[in-house]
Amino acid sequence: MTYEERLENVAVLGAAGKMGSGILLLTAVHMADLQLQNKDKTYVLYAIDVSNKALTGLMDYLRVQVRKIAEKKINWLRAVYEDREDLVENGEMIDEYIFDVMKIVRPVDVMEAAYKANLVFEAVNENKDLKVKLFKQIKEHNDKVWFFTNTSSVPIHYLEENAGVKGRIIGFHFYNPPAVQKLVELIKTENTDPELEKFALEYAKNLKKIIVPSNDFAGFIGNGHFMRDALFGINEALALAKEKGISLPQAIYMINKVTQDYLVRPMGIFQLMDYVGIDVMQFIMNVMNPYLEDEDLHSDLLDTMMEQGVKGGQYSSGAQKDGFLKYEKGKITAVYDPDKKEYVPVSEFAEEADKMLGELPESAVSWKSTLKMKNKDEVLSKFFNDIKNSDTLGAKLAVKYAKNSKAIGEKLVSDGVANNADDVNTVMLTGFFHAYGPINNYFD
Amino acid sequence: MKPKKKIYMTAGYNTVSLGTGRKEFNPKKPRPGIEHYIKEAGQAVLEKVGGAKNVDETVISNFMAPRYNRQANLPGFAPMIDEGLLWKPAVSVEGACGSGGLGLTTSIRSVLAETADVVMALGFEVQNTMKAVYGADVLAGAGWYKVRKKGHAHFFPGQFSDRAGVYYEKYGYDRTRKGMAMWYHNAIINARKDPTAQEYHNTNPDPFATAYKMQPNGKVFVDHLTVLDCSKVSDAASALVVTSEEGLKRIGVDKKDAVEVISFANVIRDITKDPTDPTELETIRRAVQQAMADAGITAKDLATVETHDCFSIAGIMAVEALGLAPKGEGADYVAEGKTAADGEVPMNTTGGLIGWGHPVGATGVHQAVTIWQQLTGNAGDAQINIPADRPYGMTINMGGDDVTVTCIIYKRGE
Numbered sequence: 001m002t003y004e005e006r007l008e009n010v011a012v013l014g015a016a017g018k019m020g021s022g023i024l025l026l027t028a029v030h031m032a033d034l035q036l037q038n039k040d041k042t043y044v045l046y047a048i049d050v051s052n053k054a055l056t057g058l059m060d061y062l063r064v065q066v067r068k069i070a071e072k073k074i075n076w077l078r079a080v081y082e083d084r085e086d087l088v089e090n091g092e093m094i095d096e097y098i099f100d101v102m103k104i105v106r107p108v109d110v111m112e113a114a115y116k117a118n119l120v121f122e123a124v125n126e127n128k129d130l131k132v133k134l135f136k137q138i139k140e141h142n143d144k145v146w147f148f149t150n151t152s153s154v155p156i157h158y159l160e161e162n163a164g165v166k167g168r169i170i171g172f173h174f175y176n177p178p179a180v181q182k183l184v185e186l187i188k189t190e191n192t193d194p195e196l197e198k199f200a201l202e203y204a205k206n207l208k209k210i211i212v213p214s215n216d217f218a219g220f221i222g223n224g225h226f227m228r229d230a231l232f233g234i235n236e237a238l239a240l241a242k243e244k245g246i247s248l249p250q251a252i253y254m255i256n257k258v259t260q261d262y263l264v265r266p267m268g269i270f271q272l273m274d275y276v277g278i279d280v281m282q283f284i285m286n287v288m289n290p291y292l293e294d295e296d297l298h299s300d301l302l303d304t305m306m307e308q309g310v311k312g313g314q315y316s317s318g319a320q321k322d323g324f325l326k327y328e329k330g331k332i333t334a335v336y337d338p339d340k341k342e343y344v345p346v347s348e349f350a351e352e353a354d355k356m357l358g359e360l361p362e363s364a365v366s367w368k369s370t371l372k373m374k375n376k377d378e379v380l381s382k383f384f385n386d387i388k389n390s391d392t393l394g395a396k397l398a399v400k401y402a403k404n405s406k407a408i409g410e411k412l413v414s415d416g417v418a419n420n421a422d423d424v425n426t427v428m429l430t431g432f433f434h435a436y437g438p439i440n441n442y443f444d
Numbered sequence: 445m446k447p448k449k450k451i452y453m454t455a456g457y458n459t460v461s462l463g464t465g466r467k468e469f470n471p472k473k474p475r476p477g478i479e480h481y482i483k484e485a486g487q488a489v490l491e492k493v494g495g496a497k498n499v500d501e502t503v504i505s506n507f508m509a510p511r512y513n514r515q516a517n518l519p520g521f522a523p524m525i526d527e528g529l530l531w532k533p534a535v536s537v538e539g540a541c542g543s544g545g546l547g548l549t550t551s552i553r554s555v556l557a558e559t560a561d562v563v564m565a566l567g568f569e570v571q572n573t574m575k576a577v578y579g580a581d582v583l584a585g586a587g588w589y590k591v592r593k594k595g596h597a598h599f600f601p602g603q604f605s606d607r608a609g610v611y612y613e614k615y616g617y618d619r620t621r622k623g624m625a626m627w628y629h630n631a632i633i634n635a636r637k638d639p640t641a642q643e644y645h646n647t648n649p650d651p652f653a654t655a656y657k658m659q660p661n662g663k664v665f666v667d668h669l670t671v672l673d674c675s676k677v678s679d680a681a682s683a684l685v686v687t688s689e690e691g692l693k694r695i696g697v698d699k700k701d702a703v704e705v706i707s708f709a710n711v712i713r714d715i716t717k718d719p720t721d722p723t724e725l726e727t728i729r730r731a732v733q734q735a736m737a738d739a740g741i742t743a744k745d746l747a748t749v750e751t752h753d754c755f756s757i758a759g760i761m762a763v764e765a766l767g768l769a770p771k772g773e774g775a776d777y778v779a780e781g782k783t784a785a786d787g788e789v790p791m792n793t794t795g796g797l798i799g800w801g802h803p804v805g806a807t808g809v810h811q812a813v814t815i816w817q818q819l820t821g822n823a824g825d826a827q828i829n830i831p832a833d834r835p836y837g838m839t840i841n842m843g844g845d846d847v848t849v850t851c852i853i854y855k856r857g858e
Contacts, residue, residue, distance in 0.1 A: 074577050075596075077597075078597050088589075089584070090577050091577075091578050
């Protein structure tokens with residue numbers, strides 16, 4: 001089967017979810033472009049999800065997103081529709097393209113559709129039993145299919161063995177949101193068909209993604225780093241509260257601020273946990289933990305939050321749900337106190353917390369300002385050097401955090417999860433949008 | 445044509461040209477609609493002429509309100525400006541980017557025909573209602589609809605990119621790019637002197653260097669132009685009154701505070717045909733020659749010119765059409781600074797279409813307002829010297845690709 005033939009019939013499982021919808025969008029656009037250039041073929045993309053309500057929302061999402069994509073490639077569209085005399089204006093071609101993409105997509109709430117697919121993208125909940133069950137079921141009715149799993153934590157060989165899909169599965173882990181983040185972690189098992197790997201690389205290239213190979217360890221590189229980094233943040237906050245005799249919300253506020261402002265990250269660590277979802281984090285840690293021999297990747301605080309129904313994550317509109325932090329129009333206004341089971345307004349402790357952290361050095365830069373910076377390394381070196389030489393509590397916490405983040409990265413390499421330090425850094429730069437990789441010499 | 449009786453223009457007013465570049469512009473927030481612009485410019489002019497009772501007729505210039513704003517039948521907006529215009533005549537005129545010029549000559553004709561002594565000429569366009577990729581479709585209406593299909597996604601930049609490409613080939617790339625970069629530079633420097641200009645907030649320390657460094661890239665935009673070679677998308681209105689001598693008396697404005705129309709020319713090219721020579725703006729050349737002949741002057745008598753620089757290459761070609769430089773040397777003339785505010789013949793002294801803005805249907809009127817400001821000493825920080833021995837001002841307004849051209853020659857009233 002050629003690359004194009006493989007893509008003639010594809011199914012996405014969990015297509016209406018956070019990751020699934022992005023994967024569906026990118027795949028639908030890629031398939032539509034192939035369709036426009038191979039008019040004698042019929043390309044079909046099954047968007048499979050258990051929720052019809054979510055599938056309806058998916059179609060709305062697709063329409064909006066495909067329009068944005070079409071507007072950006074109007075020159076290409078004018079060339080592709082050159083022979084269509086009925087299409088004259090940009091607007092007409094954009095509308096036609098939206099329809100051309102949408103008409104490939106078959107939103108369905110039954111699994112059976114995947115029996116016909118040459119390729120199945122799996123983006124269902126991070127539940128290994130569910131994934132195994134679905135793969136098994138499809139495999140029984142479909143002997144040619146390849147499986148792409150978007151799992152961010154379950155070892156691929158576990159799925160391969162338990163579903164009995166030897167050689168036909170590969171880890172293809174997009175980052176959130178898939179339509180924006182450039183990174184894909186690619187995870188083979190020792191049995192993965194080289195043809196499947198070749199296909200995956202070509203597909204990633206066509207989607208303009210950056211591939212980082214990860215070895216098949218639970219959590220791979222991305223979550224391998226993030227989960228440990230987040231757990232460190234949680235523990236730092238708990239320790240800070242105890243040591244300084246301050247409330248936990250205040251300590252969370254401080255660690256969140258240090259990780260964002262001092263470490264020049266797109267968001268503080270607690271905001272990132274909310275973004276990912278406390279439920280998702282707990283799920284991933286639970287998947288990873290049994291595979292870890294010398295460490296316990298687990299947080300009682302996360303369990304408590306879950307018990308109290310505070311989960312974070314996003315609304316279907318993309319707006320942030322409240323988690324550790326409470327958000328109003330994107331701004332952090334309060335921090336959750338699990339003892340009181342309520343949010344404490346930031347205004348109650350921000351002044352004291354900021355005073356405790358101390359002033360940022362004058363050389364401080366915002367994460368956003370580093371995006372287009374040509375001398376980023378130089379600017380960051382100066383700022384981080386000033387932090388290193390500063391006596392404030394904020395600076396001390398930052399240096400400790402950065403050193404731990406580096407140690408996590410180095411351990412991923414020494415444990416054989418990542419092939420080298422560059423791969424770890426690429427994952428954090430392109431999957432988490434960090435301004436610099438965790439394995440660096442800034443804080444030595 | 446040389447008017448058979450004295451015709452004056454005065455009481456000019458421009459709204460801010462709103463769009464990218466202005467600090468107050470936020471594409472994500474709601475903006476004022478067409479009513480706002482029509483009212484602001486119209487009411488400001490009425491206040492300067494003693495109220496609507498003194499105005500006999502209104503001429504509204506606009507290009508594509510039916511598509512940008514879902515609105516046609518524009519004469520109906522005249523009484524919205526002021527109840528005093530209710531039950532009075534009004535007309536709207538359209539000639540694409542040349543609508544404003546047509547509005548001015550329509551007003552002049554009405555005064556010459558003695559159907560009015562005071563005509564308010566008001567032009568407007570509100571374009572920021574859609575993204576540029578769709579706006580390009582609307583603007584393409586200024587070309588022949590049958591060539592739209594094979595045209596560029598950005599149709600008009602595509603048209604002038606083709607012209608620029610041939611020009612580079614014929615006269616040299618680097619030399620031409622230098623002239624175009626200097627054209628941009630002057631546009632920005634001049635716009636910074638007019639608080640209503642779209643590039644008023646531009647702080648680039650060296651616009652020439654930026655424009656000269658930027659290379660055209662067909663993969664991102666069009667083959668032979670950069671975005672800095674193009675005028676922007678704008679929301680604005682401009683207005684003034686066109687009067688007879690009696691009309692000027694009626695509104696109580698001294699002749700010294702008005703400009704006199706010495707001559708005007710409307711020249712039209714066949715829209716269904718390609719230009720004969722892509723390196724020349726022939727219609728502009730013919731309009732300019734005709735207007736100067738009727739006025740009995742040459743380009744050497746011009747103190748300042750407002751020309752239609754929808755693209756920097758059109759500015760260069762206008763210099764040649766005026767005869768200020770031979771064909772192929774317009775770029776050098778501009779590069780040498782001769783069109784700058786302190787140059788030989790200052791052009792587009794408030795930024796022109798690239799610097800002040802290009803609210804399509806308002807542009808021709810805006811040009812006349814600028815000339816009125818300069819010749820009567822009302823141009824504020826943008827004021828240039830008007831030499832006594834060459835007191836004339838000129839506007840060149842072009843619709844489409846050198847299709848609908850209006851050239852007017854002015855002198856301060858005396």
